[in-house]
Amino acid sequence: MKLSLIIAVFQLTFVGVLLASDVWGQNLDKLKIEIKLNNASIEEGLIALSKKVA
Numbered sequence: 001m002k003l004s005l006i007i008a009v010f011q012l013t014f015v016g017v018l019l020a021s022d023v024w025g026q027n028l029d030k031l032k033i034e035i036k037l038n039n040a041s042i043e044e045g046l047i048a049l050s051k052k053v054a
Contacts, residue, residue: 033049033052033053035048035049035052
């Protein structure tokens with residue numbers, strides 16, 4: 001009985017893995033941001049970036 005239960009659990013686990021599909025989150029691979037800065041510090045660059053994204 002214990003062996004049957006263990007086998008059934010493994011089968012259900014692997015069926016779940018086989019039926020899993022791709023998930024498309026926020027499509028970050030298609031996100032493009034352009035920022036032009038001249039003689040700016042890192043802090044100024046990060047502030048400009050946060051304003052551009054938000």
